[in-house]
Amino acid sequence: MTQKVAVLGTGKIGEALLSGMIRAGWAPADLLVTARRAERAEELRTRYGVTPVTNAEAAKTADTLILTVKPQDMAALLDELAPHTPADRLVISGAAGIPTSFFEERLAAGTPVVRVMTNTPALVDEAMSVISAGSHASEADLAHAEEIFGAVGKTLRVPESQQDACTALSGSGPAYFFYLVEAMTDAGILLGLPRDKAHDLIVQSAIGAATMLRDSGEHPVKLRENVTSPAGTTISAIRELENHGVRAALIAALEAARDRSRELASGNS
Numbered sequence: 010m011t012q013k014v015a016v017l018g019t020g021k022i023g024e025a026l027l028s029g030m031i032r033a034g035w036a037p038a039d040l041l042v043t044a045r046r047a048e049r050a051e052e053l054r055t056r057y058g059v060t061p062v063t064n065a066e067a068a069k070t071a072d073t074l075i076l077t078v079k080p081q082d083m084a085a086l087l088d089e090l091a092p093h094t095p096a097d098r099l100v101i102s103g104a105a106g107i108p109t110s111f112f113e114e115r116l117a118a119g120t121p122v123v124r125v126m127t128n129t130p131a132l133v134d135e136a137m138s139v140i141s142a143g144s145h146a147s148e149a150d151l152a153h154a155e156e157i158f159g160a161v162g163k164t165l166r167v168p169e170s171q172q173d174a175c176t177a178l179s180g181s182g183p184a185y186f187f188y189l190v191e192a193m194t195d196a197g198i199l200l201g202l203p204r205d206k207a208h209d210l211i212v213q214s215a216i217g218a219a220t221m222l223r224d225s226g227e228h229p230v231k232l233r234e235n236v237t238s239p240a241g242t243t244i245s246a247i248r249e250l251e252n253h254g255v256r257a258a259l260i261a262a263l264e265a266a267r268d269r270s271r272e273l274a275s276g277n278s
């Protein structure tokens with residue numbers, strides 16, 4: 010039997026997921042989408058050949074509902090869905106910070122819920138998506154969520170208690186790298202390089218370093234030691250990074266992101 014999947018609130022993340030699923034082989038005929046604005050729904054139909062429906066129709070007809078509205082819009086969406094959603098629907102939330110209990114309290118008793126925290130590299134099929142089961146989600150439900158989010162990158166299962174830490178590491182993670190590139194590009198300008206050349210040098214170095222980290226199987230310390238020769242240039246830079254407490258700043262920054270994620274999850278905006 011064909012499994013129908015609906016993406017509800019198809020904005021940036023929802024569209025990234027939808028396009029990844031189609032590239033990975035899902036038939037557009039099995040994909041439903043919902044949007045708040047009629048022109049957005051038509052845009053998705055034209056671009057992907059998927060079928061726009063109302064939220065209520067999606068709840069009635071799709072086997073799996075993927076909710077990708079902003080966290081502040083989730084309660085209203087669930088109010089709309091609850092009367093139409095049978096308890097055997099798999100509900101996957103892509104919203105940052107909202108616990109599975111939030112969905113379980115608002116949907117029929119026993120509804121399986123899976124929580125996924127992805128990140129913006131989903132737009133280029135290099136997402137890191139962290140997946141947790143709610144109290145009624147089965148192994149098959151988790152595997153289904155992995156299959157869907159696997160279309161736009163890597164997936165990792167964690168207990169829901171680790172979601173706030175994962176939000177700090179991979180959810181916000183791309184922003185830290187963008188910030189580093191920005192700061193290193195400024196340094197290049199200070200050293201007399203034009204901005205565009207400094208940018209290209211840093212971005213390609215970032216891609217090269219990331220590829221080595223992913224593909225070499227080496228520990229990051231080993232990779233760094235390989236380019237740190239005695240009394241050389243790299244160790245002079247590393248000494249300054251240590252003098253300025255960059256390692257401690259990163260640890261404190263991620264701890265702050267984890268704490269903020271906890272606050273938001275507990276409803277304290």
Ligand SMILES: NC(=O)c1ccc[n+]([C@@H]2O[C@H](COP(=O)([O-])OP(=O)(O)OC[C@H]3O[C@@H](n4cnc5c(N)ncnc54)[C@H](OP(=O)(O)O)[C@@H]3O)[C@@H](O)[C@H]2O)c1
Binds near residue numbers: 045046086105127
């Ligand atoms: N972007 C990120 O960096 C990122 C990373 C990880 C996770 N996330 C999570 O992904 C989710 C989506 O983020 P996003 O950046 O993709 O947001 P987005 O572009 O604003 O997409 C959300 C879409 O949902 C639509 N919408 C809102 N209420 C609706 C309703 N009741 N029925 C149908 N459609 C509705 C919005 O319509 P309008 O266009 O009319 O507002 C919008 O198109 C969020 O929960 C966020 O926490 C985002």
